[in-house]
Amino acid sequence: MEMKPKSKSINRWSFKVLLASLMLFICGFSSQINALTLKRGEALRALPVQSDGRTKPFDSFAREMLELIYGKQKYEGREAYEIIFTWMLAPQVWTQKELFEVRNHEVLKNLNLEPSKRYFKGDELFGNSKFNDLRTELNIKRESKEKLNPYFQALQRLENQFFIFSEIASGKMIRLVPPKEGTQWMAVADLQGDLQAQFMEVTKAFISSIGAISEGKAVSVEQAEKLDEQVLKFKELAKANNPELYADQTRIDTEIHYNLFHPFRWAYILYILGAFVILFAWITDKSKPMSLAWVLLGLGFLLHVYGFLLRSYLMGRPPVSNMYETVVWVSWGSLVFAAILEKVYKFKFILLAGSIIAAFGMIIADSAPIVLDPSLQPLEPVLRSNYWLTVHVMTITISYSAFFLAFALGDMGLIYYLKGEKKHHEKIKAIVTAIYRAKQIGVVFLAPGIILGGIWADYSWGRFWGWDPKETWALIALLGYLAILHGRLVGWIKDFGMVVSGVLTFSLVIMAWYGVNFVLGAGLHSYGFGAGGVEYVSGFVFLHILLVVYVTVYRRQTLGK
Numbered sequence: 001m002e003m004k005p006k007s008k009s010i011n012r013w014s015f016k017v018l019l020a021s022l023m024l025f026i027c028g029f030s031s032q033i034n035a036l037t038l039k040r041g042e043a044l045r046a047l048p049v050q051s052d053g054r055t056k057p058f059d060s061f062a063r064e065m066l067e068l069i070y071g072k073q074k075y076e077g078r079e080a081y082e083i084i085f086t087w088m089l090a091p092q093v094w095t096q097k098e099l100f101e102v103r104n105h106e107v108l109k110n111l112n113l114e115p116s117k118r119y120f121k122g123d124e125l126f127g128n129s130k131f132n133d134l135r136t137e138l139n140i141k142r143e144s145k146e147k148l149n150p151y152f153q154a155l156q157r158l159e160n161q162f163f164i165f166s167e168i169a170s171g172k173m174i175r176l177v178p179p180k181e182g183t184q185w186m187a188v189a190d191l192q193g194d195l196q197a198q199f200m201e202v203t204k205a206f207i208s209s210i211g212a213i214s215e216g217k218a219v220s221v222e223q224a225e226k227l228d229e230q231v232l233k234f235k236e237l238a239k240a241n242n243p244e245l246y247a248d249q250t251r252i253d254t255e256i257h258y259n260l261f262h263p264f265r266w267a268y269i270l271y272i273l274g275a276f277v278i279l280f281a282w283i284t285d286k287s288k289p290m291s292l293a294w295v296l297l298g299l300g301f302l303l304h305v306y307g308f309l310l311r312s313y314l315m316g317r318p319p320v321s322n323m324y325e326t327v328v329w330v331s332w333g334s335l336v337f338a339a340i341l342e343k344v345y346k347f348k349f350i351l352l353a354g355s356i357i358a359a360f361g362m363i364i365a366d367s368a369p370i371v372l373d374p375s376l377q378p379l380e381p382v383l384r385s386n387y388w389l390t391v392h393v394m395t396i397t398i399s400y401s402a403f404f405l406a407f408a409l410g411d412m413g414l415i416y417y418l419k420g421e422k423k424h425h426e427k428i429k430a431i432v433t434a435i436y437r438a439k440q441i442g443v444v445f446l447a448p449g450i451i452l453g454g455i456w457a458d459y460s461w462g463r464f465w466g467w468d469p470k471e472t473w474a475l476i477a478l479l480g481y482l483a484i485l486h487g488r489l490v491g492w493i494k495d496f497g498m499v500v501s502g503v504l505t506f507s508l509v510i511m512a513w514y515g516v517n518f519v520l521g522a523g524l525h526s527y528g529f530g531a532g533g534v535e536y537v538s539g540f541v542f543l544h545i546l547l548v549v550y551v552t553v554y555r556r557q558t559l560g561k
Helices: 005-033 056-072 080-089 105-110 122-126 133-143 150-169 194-214 221-241 247-262 265-284 288-315 321-344 349-367 386-419 424-463 469-489 495-504 506-520 534-560
Strands: 048-051 054-059 100-102 119-121 175-179
Touching: 048 056, 054 056, 054 100, 056 080, 056 150, 080 150, 080 194, 100 150, 105 150, 119 122, 119 150, 119 321, 122 150, 122 321, 133 150, 175 221, 175 247, 194 221, 221 424, 247 265, 247 288, 265 288, 265 321, 265 349, 288 321, 288 349, 321 349, 321 386, 321 424, 321 506, 349 386, 349 424, 386 469, 386 495, 386 506, 386 534, 424 495, 469 495, 469 506, 495 506, 495 534, 506 534
Parallel strands: none
Antiparallel strands: 048 054, 048 175, 100 119
């Protein structure tokens, strides 16, 4: 009996798995497309709210508030807008639910709470006799003007959770009606006359709908239509109070579409599928699957661009004003540069590296909302020049995309050195070429980006260069990469050195991009400061340094033998 080659059976199995994954994606995507419009009974989502210096749909407001308190955009499967609305109706009930997320063990220890738990009741936290002592400790730390360490950052978040829940429960934070004079909208607690009466009708219709759900029944068509009708009447009254100041309904609808569709999530799913196809093509040494990979990555790329366009339209600016947006932007740029280099060299692994980076960056942005805030926020005053925001910030951060690509290629090169330097000599040579080109692209963008930043600094702060930490680390990163490129040019840095440098020099980018904002927290670039994720980023860098050391030692031992 003739046996089929094992490699063919593996290839067929891999292709079947890939095809099944693609079919599951198509089914999921189709169901998501059907859910893009508001269903009957969901008009409350589109109720305009003034919050954080802009007008947004109640859906966005609710998602942001629930994420700050609970760490997620849903609670026990229920939508955020339903949960937030019930906080006003029955705050006492919610203080008895394990709703408040606390992760810092030291904070929990000082409150005499179980460190292994993640969620706690409001009464456990805010009714705790030690809570006010911790708030006093936090205020003393803030008055000292020192950067808050992770413990005090966790305390600050806990204080914010207490404030937000209290303000929403009292009706003071949900601002629904524009004033006849001024700019600050009226909160639910301040409504009077017809507006108050109509909001009560909205509340009654909402209680009727939510009551059916709590009893395990489906919301009837009449209940859903009644709620929509009452919300529409309230919106008409609110708009009549000051039509010029009321929200643009097109923007409200667009933002809800952005929330429901989540184009960036679908983009990274397609990137992952594309990466698997490329890996399959690379392992089997076949070119036909690459056509499918290009299609998948192209669709993901279009969704990525679509998400950018939605954010740009909603905020009226380029979407690169905070860490979340720069991560999404860098992910996009990595795929662009990988696609360009792949078209030139046709190595396959370049596009594989680009798709992995794009997916990795998007997953990080999507899964760490506490660290990378995805909400749509108005610009800080220093950023309110779209011209300089475009030419400086987008230029300097797109350079990180090329350096990130070189980093991923460096990882691939280290793996091949472990597999056998002589055996995979040609592939290592190809990887080194790709790393060199990626670094060249990065320097071409980083150098003018720094110069343009100096021009913007002169425009904003009255000086071209001031050795601000952000400026200094951007310059250090540029000099580091220039040193590597010149070392390669004169022959000081060989193939292994280029592979190692692809990994190690990216640490300079991490410091300039993340470290200055989230670790140092000093300088004039305070609009970009944030908190959280230090342990993960440090671990990421440390593990790669260990990988470099291990491969270096292994290679020396191998060459010695």
